[in-house]
Amino acid sequence: MRIVFAGTPETALPSLRALIASRHEVAAVVTRPDARAGRGRTLVDSPVAQLATEHGIEVLKPAKPSDPEFLGRLREIAPDCCPIVAYGALIRREALDVPQYGWVNLHFSVLPSWRGAAPVQRSIMAGDEVTGASVFSLTEGLDEGPVLGVITERIRPEDTAGTLLSRLADEGARLLVDALDHIEDGDIGVQQQDDELVSLAPKLTTDDARITWNRPAFAIDRHVRGCTPAPGAWTELGDLRVKIEPLTIAEESTLAPGQVQFGKREVRVGTATTDVVLGTVVPHGKKPMAAADWGRGLADPPGSFSGPVPA
Template sequence: MRVVFAGTPETALPTLDALVASRHEVAAVLTRPDAPAGRGRTLQPSPVAQRAAELGIEVLRPEKPSDPAFMARLREIGPACCPIVAYGALIRREALDIPELGWVNLHFSVLPAWRGAAPVQRSIMAGDEITGATVFSLVEELDAGPVLGTITERIRDEDTAGTLLDRLAGLGAGLLVDALDHIEDGDIGAHQQPEDGVSYAAKLTTEDARVDWTRPAFAVDRQVRGCTPAPGAWTVVGDQRLKLGPVTITPEDTLRPGVIQVGKREVRVGTATTDVVLGEVQPVGKKAMAAADWGRGAGVPDGTVLA
């Protein structure tokens, strides 16, 4: 089956690679325009654009997928279907109608839970035990189309948003290719998403990543892991922002919420329940380091309250 693949970040690469290795023909990729990156903020192609160029696949990068030139080229290519993973822009009705078999989206949650931009992050932060990936037919309403296939995956105690997303991207690539195989063979059915159980996963803001030490240790742990690696959990020590890596929950309740205690081998902070031990931290303008190393040099008095 002739397809045009739509995707932009590294998360989409496992699916692109799986499609290239499949029985389907990837005629082109659709991705977001080049964007500033790195210290020099020079324009760089997206990870999907770079991989497509390496593979000798045509790259389409319109400012908007409604651009007339892009629409004309998509009609010329004539894909039977357009698989999509984390493309980053809304596909309107005119474009949705071009491929005979529609657009098929891979989303990293078990729909209808966590529709939207940050399903993995929000799932971890909400304390979910199970997440997964869903392949569905794209419609104009956000992540609301008929479901073609689903897998589930346990959220591990050590998972960050980064590690869990990487795992789901690999598992989901196989799910999407399998769905395309069955679409081509005409032996797959879709079912409408239930109306109950709908939740939304808004993109994380910097303020979402500010740790609230008045919450229980479990919630603090999940907030930090859900914001790792981006946007990065943080707190304020004195008047300085401190970026935080994943923490370790302890059984001891020795400190009031937000109170920091710097020891020789560890740095503890109180929560609404038990203390947590900080892992890696990163002061502004410095590299990430072990919290104990930071604590010895920072001169933070015991009893300081993090904000």
């Protein structure tokens, strides 16, 4: 089957590699335009564009997938199907109608749970025990098309959004190739989504990532892991802003919510239940460091972190 793959970040690379190695022909890739990165703010190709170039695959970088020039080229290529993984832009009807078998999207949740841009992060933050990945037929609605295949994955106690997404990207790549195989063979099964079971996963903002210390320790732990590596859970100590990486829940409660205890070997913070012990922190504008090292470098720090009070 002749395909055009759409994707942009590293998360999409396992799928592109699997498709290149599959029986299908990757005629081209669609990716977001070059973005500025690094200290020099130079324009760089997306990870998907770089991998495609290494394999001699045509790269299309429309400002919008509705651009007439892009649509014209897509029609010239005449793909049978367009698999899409973390592309980063909405595909409108004029593009959806080009391939015979439509566009099929790999989404990192068990649909209809967690439709939206941050399914892995929201799943961890919600305390889910199991998540997964779904391949579905893309429509103009938000992740609402019929499901073609699903896998499940247990969320481990130590999982961050980064580690979990990495596993799902690898497992999901195999699911995506399998779905395309069955589409070509004409024996793909279809399951309509139950709209009564929908939950939404909007993109996490910086404000969303701020830690609320008067929540239970288990909720703070999930919050931090769900925000790692991006956008990064954060808090303030006086006028010092610091990102908090995954922490450990202590067995006892000795501190008030948000109260900080700086020790020679550890930094503890109080919550609504038991204390938590900070692991690695990232002070604003600095590199990650052990929390105890950070604490020793502070001159007369305040005794409590600040944070929003939940409604």
